[in-house]
Amino acid sequence: MRLIFITLLALALATAVGLGSTYMTATRGTDLGTLTIGAWTARPKSGSSEIDPYSRASIARSGELPIGTGDGIAFTATTDDKRKALDGRCDVIVSGVTPAARFWTLTLYDRKGHLVANSLQRYGFTSQEIVRGSDGAFEIRVAARSRAGNWLPTGGIERYTLMLRLYDTPVGVATRTQRDAPMPSVATVNCP
Amino acid sequence: MIRLAFTIIAGVLLGGVVHLVSVLALPRIATQDAYSRLTPMTKENAVTALPLPEPNNAPMPFMDPAFAVAICRYDLKDGPLKLTVPVSQAYTSVSFYTRNEVAYYAINDRSAGRKVIELDLMTEDQHSALPEDEEVTAADRLIIDSPTTTGLIVLKALAPEPGLMPQAQASLAASRCTLQTEPPPAKQPEPAAPAPAPAPAPKGKR
Numbered sequence: 001m002r003l004i005f006i007t008l009l010a011l012a013l014a015t016a017v018g019l020g021s022t023y024m025t026a027t028r029g030t031d032l033g034t035l036t037i038g039a040w041t042a043r044p045k046s047g048s049s050e051i052d053p054y055s056r057a058s059i060a061r062s063g064e065l066p067i068g069t070g071d072g073i074a075f076t077a078t079t080d081d082k083r084k085a086l087d088g089r090c091d092v093i094v095s096g097v098t099p100a101a102r103f104w105t106l107t108l109y110d111r112k113g114h115l116v117a118n119s120l121q122r123y124g125f126t127s128q129e130i131v132r133g134s135d136g137a138f139e140i141r142v143a144a145r146s147r148a149g150n151w152l153p154t155g156g157i158e159r160y161t162l163m164l165r166l167y168d169t170p171v172g173v174a175t176r177t178q179r180d181a182p183m184p185s186v187a188t189v190n191c192p
Numbered sequence: 193m194i195r196l197a198f199t200i201i202a203g204v205l206l207g208g209v210v211h212l213v214s215v216l217a218l219p220r221i222a223t224q225d226a227y228s229r230l231t232p233m234t235k236e237n238a239v240t241a242l243p244l245p246e247p248n249n250a251p252m253p254f255m256d257p258a259f260a261v262a263i264c265r266y267d268l269k270d271g272p273l274k275l276t277v278p279v280s281q282a283y284t285s286v287s288f289y290t291r292n293e294v295a296y297y298a299i300n301d302r303s304a305g306r307k308v309i310e311l312d313l314m315t316e317d318q319h320s321a322l323p324e325d326e327e328v329t330a331a332d333r334l335i336i337d338s339p340t341t342t343g344l345i346v347l348k349a350l351a352p353e354p355g356l357m358p359q360a361q362a363s364l365a366a367s368r369c370t371l372q373t374e375p376p377p378a379k380q381p382e383p384a385a386p387a388p389a390p391a392p393a394p395k396g397k398r
């Protein structure tokens with residue numbers, strides 16, 4: 001009787017620990033093979049056959065298609081440079097320069113990867129339509145209410161994700177630091 | 193008491209095994225992966241344009257709204273596939289995914305180096321069965337080996353401004369992905385027909 005109880009307990013524990021940790025890694029992702037520059041994180045190997053099993057599991061779960069290595073690379077940011085979670089009710093400024101690439105796009109998603117509805121139907125910017133300063137640097141204001149210049153509407157949602165995709169770029173598996181890939185800064189200013 | 197501690201340790205160790213097995217099995221048992229999502233809305237061995245992603249209605253999460261996207265869902269069991277994608281004005285790329293969404297190959301218009309991206313997709317068996325002399329004449333065509341018999345080809349064309357989206361969609365609409373059936377000469381006129389304007393250019397360029 002006691003043996004059965006102990007076996008059942010061990011098996012139940014194994015199921016809970018095993019599936020629980022799988023769920024956690026598949027939803028939150030792991031640090032395996034990530035490239036982090038400032039607030040931005042990319043997984044360069046996700047776009048190749050060398051993708052790690054954890055990234056494969058999280059891609060299969062979310063239903064997205066990772067961007068191929070010969071195509072480009074995707075950086076995501078869910079916090080600003082000070083590790084404060086991006087809040088759609090605050091004004092967030094994305095500014096500076098981007099790594100060398102033929103084109104880039106910056107897109108705002110909710111945490112599940114859906115675009116966020118707004119009256120302008122503006123979901124992001126491409127490198128061509130952005131308004132730049134005379135030195136080539138740009139400043140995008142991510143805010144709930146309309147702003148002058150490059151305004152990216154948040155729709156007032158609480159948590160969002162910014163995705164910066166570089167197309168036809170040397171940035172990839174060999175990239176390690178900010179010097180190889182100067183990423184734009186992300187700063188939260190005036191929060192209500 | 194010792195027996196209880198032993199039970200807990202055994203449970204946690206076994207849990208590690210369960211974790212590894214479930215992580216490795218997840219891509220195979222997932223029902224909401226990209227391939228399963230796209231299967232009802234795409235044709236097999238033909239190019240299907242995807243609708244633009246909208247806040248409440250997107251075929252997949254994390255799609256780039258600046259791109260026109262078309263899918264060719266392939267099944268190579270009846271023969272190799274021929275893919276022809278005319279290059280759009282701004283940026284065009286073609287990415288290949290296995291049945292389980294591993295991106296095994298991607299190419300963009302610059303690395304393709306011509307006005308039309310032309311590729312042959314086949315399984316490794318079909319590639320090795322290719323007659324020797326035919327491979328020589330096909331030397332200027334790119335041959336891609338697919339690790340799986342089925343999979344997805346994603347064609348993307350960038351619209352650098354929202355107003356250029358119709359152009360990007362039109363250039364993808366002229367792309368073709370067709371099964372190469374046995375007599376190759378019979379298929380010859382087909383890739384030239386869809387894109388009359390850019391078709392003569394690559395020959396002059398090479």
